[in-house]
Amino acid sequence: xxxxxxxxxxxxxxxxxxxxxxxxxxxxxxxxxxxxxxxxxxxxxxxxxxxxxxxxxxxxxxxxxxxxxxxxxxxxxxxxxxxxxxxxxxxxxxxxxxxxxxxxxxxxxxxxxxxxxxxxxxxxxxxxxxxxxxxxxxxxxxxxxxxxxxxxxxxxxxxxxxxxxxxxxxxxxxxxxxxxxxxxxxxxxxxxxxxxxxxxxxxxxxxxxxxxxxxxxxxxxxxxxxxxxxxxxxxxxxxxxxxxxxxxxxxxxxxxxxxxxxxxxxxxxxxxxxx
Numbered sequence: 482x483x484x485x486x487x488x489x490x491x492x493x494x495x496x497x498x499x500x501x502x503x504x505x506x507x508x509x510x511x512x513x514x515x516x517x518x519x520x521x522x523x524x525x526x527x528x529x530x531x532x533x534x535x536x537x538x539x540x541x542x543x544x545x546x547x548x549x550x551x552x553x554x555x556x557x558x559x560x561x562x563x564x565x566x567x568x569x570x571x572x573x574x575x576x577x578x579x580x581x582x583x584x585x586x587x588x589x590x591x592x593x594x595x596x597x598x599x600x601x602x603x604x605x606x607x608x609x610x611x612x613x614x615x616x617x618x619x620x621x622x623x624x625x626x627x628x629x630x631x632x633x634x635x636x637x638x639x640x641x642x643x644x645x646x647x648x649x650x651x652x653x654x655x656x657x658x659x660x661x662x663x664x665x666x667x668x669x670x671x672x673x674x675x676x677x678x679x680x681x682x683x684x685x686x687x688x689x690x691x692x693x694x695x696x697x698x699x700x701x702x703x704x705x706x707x708x709x710x711x712x713x714x715x716x717x718x719x720x721x722x723x724x725x726x727x728x729x730x731x732x733x734x735x736x737x738x739x740x741x742x743x744x745x746x747x748x749x750x751x752x753x754x755x756x
Contacts, residue, residue, distance in 0.1 A: 503580040515563035526623030546641035553649025571741035581746035603656040648672035670756035686714035698728035704737030
């Protein structure tokens with residue numbers, strides 16, 4: 482009965498959403514996919530302002546509000562909301578993922594890293610994190626709590642605070658894992674793209690022998706030839722989740738490296754739909 486009610490609610494959410502939030506512009510042989518967004522400035526507990534971009538699906542929100550996906554950027558590069566299909570590192574697939582989520586009835590909320598850093602990254606896996614420095618003392622922790630509380634209170638549109646999901650790539654993938662570690666109970670499912678456990682950094686990666694019992698269901702997307710975040714670090718995380726009976730899935734793209742995968746839009750939407 483509970484499964485039936487969930488499927489019914491999902492069907493209603495999808496029915497309420499209307500396709501067409503994003504636009505595809507064709508110039509010659511190339512495509513540029515663009516998704517409009519709104520923005521809101523959030524000042525962190527360290528006094529650093531960050532501009533959060535967000536969008537809700539077209540159409541009437543379901544009772545309780547839209548489910549929402551928190552989208553975390555990689556290091557160096559921002560999240561793109563408009564991009565041509567010839568952009569390197571599979572960035573077009575990142576915008577395709579935004580479009581697919583919106584069309585499937587998910588709001589998208591994109592909190593950025595601290596822009597004052599020349600080399601932008603999330604605090605989650607700085608050397609010594611969780612050992613020499615508690616994550617709760619970082620600027621990201623205070624900032625993200627403000628964003629999450631804003632999501633629940635309706636500051637980013639009519640969103641259902643009990644149906645939150647998260648995804649990100651590279652540094653954003655590690656930060657997606659951080660949601661399971663330091664923000665327990667907030668998220669229903671995660672999708673880690675080209676990343677691994679919250680405090681791992683490239684080949685330096687130790688997976689805890691016991692992960693949180695309430696760790697959200699987690700999808701992994703990874704290129705087989707990724708030398709930045711070696712695929713074996715992801716697989717160690719995946720294996721630990723499996724050993725604890727936590728729902729997980731991995732998609733490994735042969736011949737691809739550290740990049741957004743073409744499978745990401747469909748795989749992420751399907752994973753979140755089932756959780």
